[in-house]
Amino acid sequence: xxxxxxLFLNSVVTDDSMEKFKSCNSEECILMQCYFPVSEFLNATxxxxxxxxxxxxxxxxxxxxxxxxxLSVDNMDEVGAxxxxxxxxxxxxxxxxxxHQRVHVQQAQIxxxxxxxxxxxxxxxxxxxxxxDDSEKLKNFIRKSKxxxxxxxxxxxSLTPKLHLDVSRTILNYGLWFTFVYAAILDNKKTDCLxxxxxxxxxxxxSKCIMENDIRMTLEQLIGTNTDQLDTIKSYSDLFRVxxxxxxxxxLFYIHKNSTFTLVSNKHIIIIxxxxxxxxxxxxxxxxxxxxxxxxxxxxxxxxxxxxRLGDQPSDELINMLLYNEQEHDMKNAYGMIDDEVRYLxxxxxxxxxNPNVIFLKTQNDYFQIRKTSPKTAVLFTVxxxxxxxxxxxxxxxxxxxxxxxxxxxxxxxxxxxxxCHEENxxxxxxxxxxxxxxxxxxxxxxxxxxxxxxxxxxxAVNQPYEIEDEMIKNNLLNSQQIIVLARIQHEEKSLYNIxxxxxxxxxxxxxxxxxxxxxxxxxxxMIKQKHGDVHSSFExxxxxxxxxxxxxxxxTLINDALRIQLIPFNPVDFIKSTSTLFIVASHSQLxxxxxxxxxEDSFEELPVVWIDTNSxxxxxxxxYGDIVYPAMIYIDFSKGHVYVNSTLIDVNIWIKTVRMxxxxxxxxxxxxxxxxxxxxxxxxxxxxxxxEQLLDEYHxxxxxxxxxxxHGLGFDMNGIPIETMG
Numbered sequence: 001x002x003x004x005x006x007l008f009l010n011s012v013v014t015d016d017s018m019e020k021f022k023s024c025n026s027e028e029c030i031l032m033q034c035y036f037p038v039s040e041f042l043n044a045t046x047x048x049x050x051x052x053x054x055x056x057x058x059x060x061x062x063x064x065x066x067x068x069x070x071l072s073v074d075n076m077d078e079v080g081a082x083x084x085x086x087x088x089x090x091x092x093x094x095x096x097x098x099x100h101q102r103v104h105v106q107q108a109q110i111x112x113x114x115x116x117x118x119x120x121x122x123x124x125x126x127x128x129x130x131x132x133d134d135s136e137k138l139k140n141f142i143r144k145s146k147x148x149x150x151x152x153x154x155x156x157x158s159l160t161p162k163l164h165l166d167v168s169r170t171i172l173n174y175g176l177w178f179t180f181v182y183a184a185i186l187d188n189k190k191t192d193c194l195x196x197x198x199x200x201x202x203x204x205x206x207s208k209c210i211m212e213n214d215i216r217m218t219l220e221q222l223i224g225t226n227t228d229q230l231d232t233i234k235s236y237s238d239l240f241r242v243x244x245x246x247x248x249x250x251x252l253f254y255i256h257k258n259s260t261f262t263l264v265s266n267k268h269i270i271i272i273x274x275x276x277x278x279x280x281x282x283x284x285x286x287x288x289x290x291x292x293x294x295x296x297x298x299x300x301x302x303x304x305x306x307x308x309r310l311g312d313q314p315s316d317e318l319i320n321m322l323l324y325n326e327q328e329h330d331m332k333n334a335y336g337m338i339d340d341e342v343r344y345l346x347x348x349x350x351x352x353x354x355n356p357n358v359i360f361l362k363t364q365n366d367y368f369q370i371r372k373t374s375p376k377t378a379v380l381f382t383v384x385x386x387x388x389x390x391x392x393x394x395x396x397x398x399x400x401x402x403x404x405x406x407x408x409x410x411x412x413x414x415x416x417x418x419x420x421c422h423e424e425n426x427x428x429x430x431x432x433x434x435x436x437x438x439x440x441x442x443x444x445x446x447x448x449x450x451x452x453x454x455x456x457x458x459x460x461a462v463n464q465p466y467e468i469e470d471e472m473i474k475n476n477l478l479n480s481q482q483i484i485v486l487a488r489i490q491h492e493e494k495s496l497y498n499i500x501x502x503x504x505x506x507x508x509x510x511x512x513x514x515x516x517x518x519x520x521x522x523x524x525x526x527m528i529k530q531k532h533g534d535v536h537s538s539f540e541x542x543x544x545x546x547x548x549x550x551x552x553x554x555x556x557t558l559i560n561d562a563l564r565i566q567l568i569p570f571n572p573v574d575f576i577k578s579t580s581t582l583f584i585v586a587s588h589s590q591l592x593x594x595x596x597x598x599x600x601e602d603s604f605e606e607l608p609v610v611w612i613d614t615n616s617x618x619x620x621x622x623x624x625y626g627d628i629v630y631p632a633m634i635y636i637d638f639s640k641g642h643v644y645v646n647s648t649l650i651d652v653n654i655w656i657k658t659v660r661m662x663x664x665x666x667x668x669x670x671x672x673x674x675x676x677x678x679x680x681x682x683x684x685x686x687x688x689x690x691x692x693e694q695l696l697d698e699y700h701x702x703x704x705x706x707x708x709x710x711x712h713g714l715g716f717d718m719n720g721i722p723i724e725t726m727g
Contacts, residue, residue, distance in 0.1 A: 017062040021091065029060040030125055031091040034118055035068050035082045041114040042067060048115050049122075051244040052172060059126055081105040086117050090125075112161040119168035127175035131156065133184040142198050143205065145179045150222060151198040152215075153207070156182040163194070166212065173243045174219045176232060220249050224270030234278050236287045240300055240307070248302050250326045252310075252319070256295035264297075266319050288627045293590070296614075296630070301326060308623045309630060311587035311614030318617045352390070355397040357404035358411050364420050370408055371435055378403075378457055379410045381421055381431045391448040392430035399454045402476055406461035434460045451480040465504050465515040478514060483562050484529040487517040487548060493524050496548060503555050512563060524548040528558060532568045539569050539611075565608045567591075570618045581638065582656065585612045585622050586631030594631060594649070625668040635659045641670035 021031040036042040042065050049056070049063070056063065068082035081087055085107035091099050104121070108114035123129050132138045138153070145151045152174075154167055171180045193209035197218065210218050220242055232238065240247055254263055254273045263271050276284060276294060284290045289298060289307050297310040303326045310318065354360070361367055371377055380396045382389030393411065400409050414421035414429065424433070432444035432453070446452045458477040465487065478484060487500045497517070504515045526548040533542035546558055567584070586594060591611060612618045614630050622634060625643050633646040635656060644659040645667040646652060658664050 017064040020057070020062045024060055024062070025093065025097060026060065027093050029093060030062070032061060032063045032121065032125070033066060033089040033091075034063065035066045035071060035078075035087040035089070036114065037068050037083050037085070039067060041086075041108075041111055044111050045115045045118050048169075049119070052122075055243055056122060056126075061122065061125055063122075078103065084109070086114050088121055110161045112165040116161065116164040116168040119165075119172050123168070123171045123175050123180075127171075127180070129171060129175070129180055129182075131182040131184075138181070138183050139205070141181060145181075146198055146200045146202075148200070149177065149179055150200050151179045151181065152210075152219075153181050153183050153196040153198065155194050155196070156184050163212070167194070170215055170219075173245050174223075176243065177223050177226075178219065216245065216248055220247065221270065224249070224251060224272055233272070233274055235280070236283050236290060239274070239298065240305075246302070246305070247300055250302055250323060251300040252314075253298040253300065254295060255290065255298055258295065261295065264314060264319075266316060268323055269319060288629060291629045293631075296587075307627075308620070309614075309628065310619060311630070312589060313587065314615045315617075318615060318619070321617050321620070352394045352397060354411075355400040355404075357400045358397055358409050360411055361417065361420075364417065367410065367412070367420060370410065374408045375436065376407045376461060377410060377435045378407055378460070379412060379433045379435065381412050381414055381424070381426045381429060381433070383415050383429045384413055385415070386429050388448065389430045392432070392453075395448050395450045395453050396432075398450060399457060403454070403457055403461060406458070455480050459511070459514065464508070465500055465517045468516050468518045480531070481514045482512040482531045482565075483514070483559075485513060485515045485559065486527040486529070487515070488520045488522065488525045488527065489517055489548070490524045491519050491521060494519070496524055496550070499550050499552055499555075500548075503552055503559070506556060507559060510563070513559065526555065526558065528562050530562055530565070532565060567611055568608045570610050570612045570616075581636045583610045583612055583622070583634040583636070584631065585614060585619065585628070585634055587614045590614075590631045628667075637662070637666075642666035643668040643670065 017031060021029055034042075034045070036045070046065050068079060068087070071079050071082060071087070078087060082105070085105055088102075088104040088106075090102040090104070092102075094100055106117040106121075108117050120129070130141060132141065142151050142153065154171075159167065174180075194212050195210040195215050196207040197210050198205070198207050223242065232243075239253055250269060252264075252266075252269055252271045254261065254271065255276055256273065257276050259275075261273065263273060276290065276292075279290070289309050295312050297312070297314050299308045299310055299314075299322055301308065301322070308322070359366075359370065367379075378396075380392060382393055384390075396409065396411065403409065412420065414426055430448075433441050434444060434457075435441040444453070444456055446456055454477045468486075487496070489496050489500070500515075500517060507513055507515075524547075526546045528544050528546070530542045530544075532539045544562075548555075570583075584591065584594070612622055612634075622628065625634075625645070628634075628645055629647040631647075631649065633649060633652055633655070635644040635646075636642070637644070637659070640662070642659075642662070643666055644655075644664065646655050
């Protein structure tokens with residue numbers, strides 16, 4: 001064997017595979033020299049295997065690529081065989097560390113076939129890959145192999161070179177977890193299937209037919225649901241790749257460093273626990289999304305090819321929203337427009353059922369007569385073909401059921417009453433005007449959300465303190481009120497009413513508080529109901545009852561204490577009403593640990609701080625700013641479009657002062673909203689059938705303004721900018 005070793009050590013190699021093989025110096029190590037008839041085959045094969053390079057070398061296989069004319073002319077048999085296919089020279093150490101050589105030749109006249117042959121050779125060295133043409137041997141092989149792992153039988157009877165290449169890739173990538181076998185003879189019922197899957201936990205010999213386009217998804221699903229097969233995930237790249245292939249299924253990773261844990265349950269997604277202690281320290285340090293504190297979930301989006309960091313117990317609502325975003329939605333219609341465009345132009349024509357208590361004008365003079373004779377009115381200006389106008393009208397008419405007895409409610413379509421809308425300076429739709437004595441009026445600054453609009457109209461319609469007459473009104477219209485104060489005044493102590501009225505006057509301009517009263521035979525008391533409790537009560541509503549006396553200074557202190565809310569959970573309606581730009585982004589368990597930040601005497605200057613739960617769908621509005629380690633403080637300077645992040649939670653007050661002074665670099669910069677988007681030609685053609693040319697010219701203005709309000713209270717554009725409400 002000495003001459004073989006001598007020849008081997010003196011052969012000419014174009015890369016460092018030889019040195020790696022000699023350094024390996026073990027029976028496990030194999031050097032595979034591949035000889036190709038033309039350079040095109042060589043280059044194509046080398047490029048194809050680049051994604052598997054690290055994996056192959058980690059299994060002690062070292063590959064070098066050569067042309068057939070690199071072979072020695074002393075061995076014409078090898079040269080002749082190489083011209084018509086791929087010649088392999090395999091070198092391997094034995095127990096005595098002597099190198100042995102094996103030569104294999106596979107015919108290949110087509111490039112795809114040559115690549116597939118090389119990949120198959122690597123797979124045979126790595127795994128147990130068989131080729132069978134005897135049906136009985138195949139059955140016995142499947143039965144025996146199923147005891148250890150799932151078996152995939154490949155229909156080799158009609159493999160084209162292109163199909164063979166796809167199959168060989170699949171085998172090399174998934175051979176770690178499955179037994180693959182090429183079969184030239186299959187049952188007649190299975191000849192249409194490229195892959196037949198035999199599951200190890202199936203006691204019968206039944207198989208499942210897997211089509212070519214579904215094999216990767218099926219195998220990846222099986223790998224993800226078998227926890228015994230997950231010990232191969234030991235690096236950051238293993239999170240978004242399954243061996244050499246990118247993950248094609250959305251996946252949740254539970255990143256932890258505790259041996260005991262309970263995973264969230266959701267049958268629609270693969271959930272994989274990952275012990276971060278199995279990762280190299282440098283790998284964790286280099287990737288922000290892997291930084292502690294632990295545990296947390298990472299969501300892999302195969303559609304976006306990116307991760308999103310979530311909390312330690314993501315809700316089903318959040319997971320389902322993420323999965324919905326992964327799905328392909330064909331939004332096109334017969335006019336070539338996406339559904340949203342058609343919704344703005346056509347669907348909004350569908351009329352709602354009008355409430356008979358809402359007033360529709362018969363003449364323009366009716367409008368001014370109603371305003372003149374009514375101390376207060378609510379007037380909604382819309383256009384019938386605008387989607388947000390439709391939402392506003394639906395809410396307006398529904399609220400009229402409870403509010404029409406408090407003030408007249410007028411519905412005006414600016415398409416029909418153009419001159420009146422022009423006279424009232426209505427330039428955008430919908431616009432809700434609240435009028436008190438001509439010409440005094442103010443415009444509703446809010447959304448089409450029923451609770452928000454209803455609360456605003458009710459506060460406008462009645463005087464405070466409001467004497468409770470109808471419990472239904474309180475329940476339906478004051479649900480979203482941050483603080484409600486109810487004075488229960490004993491009949492014999494009616495003088496307390498004047499004290500209470502003075503208290504109301506002190507806080508009259510504060511929209512976060514609403515004052516009510518009623519007379520009772522019981523002892524006088526003051527009840528303060530807060531919409532949000534504290535962290536420990538999971539922010540459940542809090543109600544406190546105090547004695548009601550004549551000490552107005554004491555009563556004022558009670559109200560001020562109730563108004564000083566340190567922390568509130570994120571809610572779109574609250575966000576619109578709030579001037580806060582400071583957010584704490586954390587899970588509930590993390591927030592409980594951070595509660596001292598909000599209760600100490602040195603708590604933040606800016607209150608309330610808005611809590612965004614990392615386990616709720618609202619975390620997606622923060623994740624769009626980039627990779628952030630939670631818990632984190634987020635400060636958003638809306639005037640400049642700057643987002644600042646503090647994940648250390650050290651010296652937060654100093655940090656807030658720094659970002660307010662804009663003396664530090666923002667973490668993210670919000671982009672401005674595009675205002676000049678024009679409709680497509682298809683949209684223009686469709687418009688002509690239902691709109692006049694003047695309105696068509698104003699389409700871009702209508703489109704941009706109608707998107708500024710939505711039924712949920714607040715929208716975010718794709719760059720994360722909160723959409724302003726209409727003034």
